[in-house]
Every structure is written in C-alpha cells, then in structure tokens.
Amino acid sequence: MKTIGISRLVVTLFMGLALALVSCTAAPAPSKPAEAPKQEPKQVVKEEPKPAPTQAPKAEPKQQAKEEPKPTAKPTPKPQVIKMRAAYAAVDASFLPLWVTKEAGLFEKNALDVELLFVEGGTKVMQALIGGDLQVAGIGGAPLVSAALGGADVVQVATGAPVLPYKFVTVASINEPKDLKGKTVGVSGFGSASHFVTVLALQEFGLKPDEDVTIVQTGGLSARLSALQTGANHGTVLSPPILYITEKMGLKVLGDLTEMDVSIEQGALAVNKKYMRENEEAVRRFVRAFTEGIHYLKTQKQFSVNVMKNYLKMEDAAALDEAYEFVSKKATAKAKAPYVTEKGMRLLLEQNSNNPKAATANVKDFYDNRFVKELDDSGFIKKLYGE
Structure with a gap:
C-alpha cells in the first residue's frame, strides 16, 4: 500500500511539474504584443503613394496657365485721314x-x-x-x-x-549794273518773293528801285524769261533749273545772289x-x-x-x-x-x-x-x- 501511495505521489508530482513546465513555456505569449513596434516600418509614410515634397514642382497643372499665350492686344487704331x-x-x-x-x-x-x-x-x-x-x-x-x-x-x-536761289539775269546789252538805269525789270508780282529779291539785288548793285529802274509785274519764271528774249524787259531774277539754260540763249548773269550771305x-x-x-x-x-x-x-x-x-x-x-x-x-x-x-x-x-x-x-x-x-x-x- 505504501508503494502504491508513493507511486501516486510520484505521478502527482510529475503531473505538477508538467503543468509547471507548460505554464512556463506559455508565459512568453503575452510578450508578443511588445514585438509590434518591429512591424511599424510598414506603417511609415514613405511607403504611402503620397508625393514626396521634392516632387511637388512636377505637378504644375495650375502653373501652366501662366505659360498660355496672353490675349493679343488690340491694334492701335489708324489715325483718321x-x-x-x-x-x-x-x-x-x-x-x-x-x-x-x-x-x-x-x-x-x-x-x-x-x-x-x-x-x-x-x-x-x-x-x-x-x-x-x-x-x-x-x-x-x-x-x-x-x-x-x-x-x-x-x-x-x-x-x-x-537761301536766295536766284541769279540776276539780263539781256546781252547790259554789261554792268549801272546799265540798268532807265530800264525795265520784271517780277512775278508786287509783294512776291521775286519782287523782294529784285529789290534786294538792285540795292546791292547801288541802284534805287522804282527810281533808277522800273519794276513791272510780268509773271512766273517762263513769262519773265520770254520777256527777256523779246526785249520787253531788260532784267529779272531766275532760279534753277531754268537759270541754267540762260547762257544758251545769249543772256547774261549780272549777279549771283546765291553767294550773298542772306x-x-x-x-x-x-x-x-x-x-x-x-x-x-x-x-x-x-x-x-x-x-x-x-x-x-x-x-x-x-x-x-x-x-x-x-x-x-x-x-x-x-x-x-x-x-x-x-x-x-x-x-x-x-x-x-x-x-x-x-x-x-x-x-x-x-x-x-x-x-x-x-x-x-x-x-x-x-x-x-x-x-x-x-x-x-x-x-x-x-x-x-x-x-
């Protein structure tokens, strides 16, 4: 009987030890949650499909509007004619x-x-x-x-x-200014430019207009040139280009007014x-x-x-x-x-x-x-x- 009792005691002790061992090996289970931090890298934002800050400039759809051609400015209206x-x-x-x-x-x-x-x-x-x-x-x-x-x-x-674009032209018989005394000089009209220049030229020659010389209204360049050719007038002022054909007609240039500092x-x-x-x-x-x-x-x-x-x-x-x-x-x-x-x-x-x-x-x-x-x-x- 004692033997049996001892055996039971042994069995009982063995079972107790087994349970103890089981409890010892199961004890680490609660520590598994502590390992969770090792899995946190999976939660890192880097792995999420969000654009990195350095990539932001690539996404510029709104900025493209700045590159779009600006509306063409309205052309300046032409001035009224x-x-x-x-x-x-x-x-x-x-x-x-x-x-x-x-x-x-x-x-x-x-x-x-x-x-x-x-x-x-x-x-x-x-x-x-x-x-x-x-x-x-x-x-x-x-x-x-x-x-x-x-x-x-x-x-x-x-x-x-x-400037004065004129030369004083006379008929061939006039050799010097004093030869104009008592003669007739033609101008386009009284108060005209040719009249003014004629008076200026006569004064330069030492003659008194309307006293020493008679000034008459004859007309434009062609009319005055014709009056010289026919002898109706004895002198007049002429300007280019008709001036340059007078020598071919046998007329004389008595004075070059273009040389006057006037x-x-x-x-x-x-x-x-x-x-x-x-x-x-x-x-x-x-x-x-x-x-x-x-x-x-x-x-x-x-x-x-x-x-x-x-x-x-x-x-x-x-x-x-x-x-x-x-x-x-x-x-x-x-x-x-x-x-x-x-x-x-x-x-x-x-x-x-x-x-x-x-x-x-x-x-x-x-x-x-x-x-x-x-x-x-x-x-x-x-x-x-x-x-």
Missing part, C-alpha cells in the same frame, strides 16, 4: 521738297490726303490761303509778311530753302492761324511729312530729278542735274530741321519799311516753329538722318 489742299507759288526748284513729299507718298504715310495745286504768284497764293481755299501755302516769306502787315491772320511754320524764307510753308488753332494735328502732320520730304530729296537723287523733270516739264538733263545739286546741297543745307529763322523774317520786315506797321511789328508774330521743334526735340529728325 485728314483732307487738305495746298498750293505752291512758282515752278522753280525751291519747291522741290514739297513736290517730293507729295510724289513719295509721305503725306499718305502721315494720314493726310493732300491735293497739291499750282497757283502762280505768291500774292495769289496768299489770297487763296486767306480766303480759305487753301490750308497750306508753299511760298516765299515775302508775300506772307506783306499780307500779315496788311492784317491777314497768317503765319509761317517751316522753311524748305532758307537768310531768306524761301520754299516756305504758311498757314492761316485760325485753321491752325482749330486743326493743330493736321498742321503737325503736314510739317512732319514735309520734313521727311526734305530728307527724301537729299537721299534719293534719281527719284527727285524725275519729280523735278515732271513738274517743270523739262528734258534738259544737265540743267536738271545742276538744279538738283543746288537744291540738295545748298538750298536745303540748313533745312534738315526746317526752322523759320528770325534773321530771315526780320530782313523781310526791313524790306517793307514803306509800311508804317513794319517799324512796330513783332517779328515773332510772323512765324511759329512749334511743330519743327517738336520733331527736333523728340529725336525724329536725328533718326531720319541716322545721327
């Missing part, structure tokens, strides 16, 4: 800048529709300007000053040829002051086109010679070439910026000394350089000449 009527007073080369401006399309370039007419004689042109038939007059300064002293509301705004407003532009006040932009465009015309004349010889040939209806190539050289290199030498000169206008006033108003007149009332000055100050003229 202004119609104007202008006239020149003589068929001589001093008006070549005006002719070239017209024929080269420079008025159209400046949004002007200009009808250019020939009205013989500065006095007649001034009458048309004063009467409103013209908006711009191409004249010498002399008829403008005479008209203004007479009360006309006119002003000069540019000068294309600020500033004169020749080939000038005049306007009605009232029109200028009400149509300032029109006058501005006209002066700008005229300034371009002077440059075009100086740089486009063959074109300019052809224009002169057509306007003068002359075929003499040598005379045309000489006329071009004179106008391009001498007559317009100081006209890149076609300012009206105070010296020239003052001289014109002095020649009107028989008019009491001339003594008290303010010379600056006869010209307005604002439009030329605008072009000059803006650099427009320097750009034209590449300066």
Whole structure:
C-alpha cells in the first residue's frame, strides 16, 4: 500500500511539474504584443503613394496657365485721314521738297490726303490761303509778311530753302549794273518773293528801285524769261533749273545772289492761324511729312530729278542735274530741321519799311516753329538722318 501511495505521489508530482513546465513555456505569449513596434516600418509614410515634397514642382497643372499665350492686344487704331489742299507759288526748284513729299507718298504715310495745286504768284497764293481755299501755302516769306502787315491772320511754320536761289539775269546789252538805269525789270508780282529779291539785288548793285529802274509785274519764271528774249524787259531774277539754260540763249548773269550771305524764307510753308488753332494735328502732320520730304530729296537723287523733270516739264538733263545739286546741297543745307529763322523774317520786315506797321511789328508774330521743334526735340529728325 505504501508503494502504491508513493507511486501516486510520484505521478502527482510529475503531473505538477508538467503543468509547471507548460505554464512556463506559455508565459512568453503575452510578450508578443511588445514585438509590434518591429512591424511599424510598414506603417511609415514613405511607403504611402503620397508625393514626396521634392516632387511637388512636377505637378504644375495650375502653373501652366501662366505659360498660355496672353490675349493679343488690340491694334492701335489708324489715325483718321485728314483732307487738305495746298498750293505752291512758282515752278522753280525751291519747291522741290514739297513736290517730293507729295510724289513719295509721305503725306499718305502721315494720314493726310493732300491735293497739291499750282497757283502762280505768291500774292495769289496768299489770297487763296486767306480766303480759305487753301490750308497750306508753299511760298516765299515775302508775300506772307506783306499780307500779315496788311492784317491777314497768317503765319509761317517751316522753311524748305532758307537761301536766295536766284541769279540776276539780263539781256546781252547790259554789261554792268549801272546799265540798268532807265530800264525795265520784271517780277512775278508786287509783294512776291521775286519782287523782294529784285529789290534786294538792285540795292546791292547801288541802284534805287522804282527810281533808277522800273519794276513791272510780268509773271512766273517762263513769262519773265520770254520777256527777256523779246526785249520787253531788260532784267529779272531766275532760279534753277531754268537759270541754267540762260547762257544758251545769249543772256547774261549780272549777279549771283546765291553767294550773298542772306537768310531768306524761301520754299516756305504758311498757314492761316485760325485753321491752325482749330486743326493743330493736321498742321503737325503736314510739317512732319514735309520734313521727311526734305530728307527724301537729299537721299534719293534719281527719284527727285524725275519729280523735278515732271513738274517743270523739262528734258534738259544737265540743267536738271545742276538744279538738283543746288537744291540738295545748298538750298536745303540748313533745312534738315526746317526752322523759320528770325534773321530771315526780320530782313523781310526791313524790306517793307514803306509800311508804317513794319517799324512796330513783332517779328515773332510772323512765324511759329512749334511743330519743327517738336520733331527736333523728340529725336525724329536725328533718326531720319541716322545721327
């Protein structure tokens, strides 16, 4: 019995040990949750399909809008074309800048529709300007000053040829100035540029106009030349290119006025002051086109010679070439910026000394350089000449 009891005791102890062992091996189970942190890398954001911060610039769909072409700016509307009527007073080369401006399309370039007419004689042109038939007059300064002293509301705004483009031509029997005493000299009209220049020349010769010499109204260049050929007149002033054919006719050049150090407003532009006040932009465009015309004349010889040939209806190539050289290199030498000169206008006033108003007149009332000055100050003229 004791043996059995011992055996049971042993069995009981063995089973207790087994249970203890089982409990010992099961004890680590609760520690498994502690291993969870080892699996945390699977939770790292890196593995999620979120873009890395450094990749953000690649996703720029919204920024593409900046690269899209901007709406095209509306084109600046073309200026409204202004119609104007202008006239020149003589068929001589001093008006070549005006002719070239017209024929080269420079008025159209400046949004002007200009009808250019020939009205013989500065006095007649001034009458048309004063009467409103013209908006711009191409004249010498002399008829403008005479008209203004007479009360006309006119002003000069540019000068294309600020020199005397004349020579005093006589019949073959006149050998020296004193031979003109008691003779007849022709001008286009009283108060015209040719009249002013004739008086100036006679004074230079030491003669008294209207005392020593009779001055008569004869007409334009062709009419005055014909009067010399027929002997109706004994002398007159002529300008290029007709001037260059006088020697072939047996006529004499008594004096070269182009060599005189005289500033004169020749080939000038005049306007009605009232029109200028009400149509300032029109006058501005006209002066700008005229300034371009002077440059075009100086740089486009063959074109300019052809224009002169057509306007003068002359075929003499040598005379045309000489006329071009004179106008391009001498007559317009100081006209890149076609300012009206105070010296020239003052001289014109002095020649009107028989008019009491001339003594008290303010010379600056006869010209307005604002439009030329605008072009000059803006650099427009320097750009034209590449300066």
